[in-house]
Amino acid sequence: MATPRVLSGMRPTGRLHLGNYLGALKNWVALQASCDCLFCVADWHALTTDYGDPSQITANIREVVLDWLAAGIDPARSTLFVQSDVAAHAELFLLLGMITPTPWLERNPTFKDVQENLKDRDLTTYGFLGYPVLQAADILIYRADQVPVGVDQLPHLELAREIARRFNHLYGETFPEPAALMTEAPKMAGLDGRKMSKSYGNAIYLADDEATVRAKMARAVTDTARVRRTDPGEPDHCPVFDFHRLYTPEGERDEVARGCRSAAIGCFDCKKLLCNHLWEELGPIHQRRVELAAAPGRIEELLAAGAVVARRAAEQTMARVRAAMGLRR
Ligand code: TRP
Numbered sequence: 001m002a003t004p005r006v007l008s009g010m011r012p013t014g015r016l017h018l019g020n021y022l023g024a025l026k027n028w029v030a031l032q033a034s035c036d037c038l039f040c041v042a043d044w045h046a047l048t049t050d051y052g053d054p055s056q057i058t059a060n061i062r063e064v065v066l067d068w069l070a071a072g073i074d075p076a077r078s079t080l081f082v083q084s085d086v087a088a089h090a091e092l093f094l095l096l097g098m099i100t101p102t103p104w105l106e107r108n109p110t111f112k113d114v115q116e117n118l119k120d121r122d123l124t125t126y127g128f129l130g131y132p133v134l135q136a137a138d139i140l141i142y143r144a145d146q147v148p149v150g151v152d153q154l155p156h157l158e159l160a161r162e163i164a165r166r167f168n169h170l171y172g173e174t175f176p177e178p179a180a181l182m183t184e185a186p187k188m189a190g191l192d193g194r195k196m197s198k199s200y201g202n203a204i205y206l207a208d209d210e211a212t213v214r215a216k217m218a219r220a221v222t223d224t225a226r227v228r229r230t231d232p233g234e235p236d237h238c239p240v241f242d243f244h245r246l247y248t249p250e251g252e253r254d255e256v257a258r259g260c261r262s263a264a265i266g267c268f269d270c271k272k273l274l275c276n277h278l279w280e281e282l283g284p285i286h287q288r289r290v291e292l293a294a295a296p297g298r299i300e301e302l303l304a305a306g307a308v309v310a311r312r313a314a315e316q317t318m319a320r321v322r323a324a325m326g327l328r329r
């Protein structure tokens, strides 16, 4: 069997946090070993919600790519590119728009969710409604087999499959149906116990240095029933312990749990131990990020090279698409 082609993307909305890393990026890094991967910075998708103030998008592209590289995305193995560098995505978006029934888009649960969560913005735009059509174009234009995404993206993936089927039905077999590659995101709360999210201000960023990570962790909420140092705690009720489950070796972790339940160990030492293990993973990422950030021209070069590869692949598909639809060019 041919090497599966993988495509995924992220919107350039700012630096990536540990939740983004564990929920998607870490999986992308692993997929590079077995798949032909393309990773897209979806700047047009960022415009669907940030059209009122697009001034940060360009800077954020750089931040996101820095995070990708620092985490281990390897431009020698994978193609990294910016969506708007490959204009053919817009052409396919337009053509797919012709065959996508608007009720499919109006029914999309993400559409309603985001409209309700971002009440300060007017999201009654055509572009926002068409978000999943553009995403389908991103995927189908590379005839991707697999799309690694978090659960929140499953409705979009389902739409991409429906659009592919409809296209194939109308104009003949052109697109493989892309499968969602679900990332098993471990339950990872933010520092306040809620879901880790940039907008909650409760995140640990890949760009954070060691002192920042330790300071943030020191403020993290623990078992709220454990008020005094002498009160016993319950690790199962503590968001910090979820980090231990991920980063601390089992034996040591069991010891921490016992110490917490008997009040033999305090939250201060418990967190300190956690940070030692956490930094084993984050330290090298942070270090690479610092080195990469010192050579800004490198990012531009790499994105330019990625765009050339992506455009070539996209053009091949577009030739088939135009022919299938009986268009002139
Ligand atoms: N919608 C995705 C998100 O918000 C980003 C994205 C854009 C994407 N194009 C894509 C994801 C194509 C997978 C495939 O996270």
Ligand code: SF4
Residues within 6 Å of the ligand: 222, 223, 226, 233, 234, 235, 238, 239, 240, 241, 260, 261, 265, 266, 267, 268, 270, 271
């Ligand atoms: Fe949580 Fe550790 Fe404090 Fe127990 S000792 S409540 S696990 S931070």
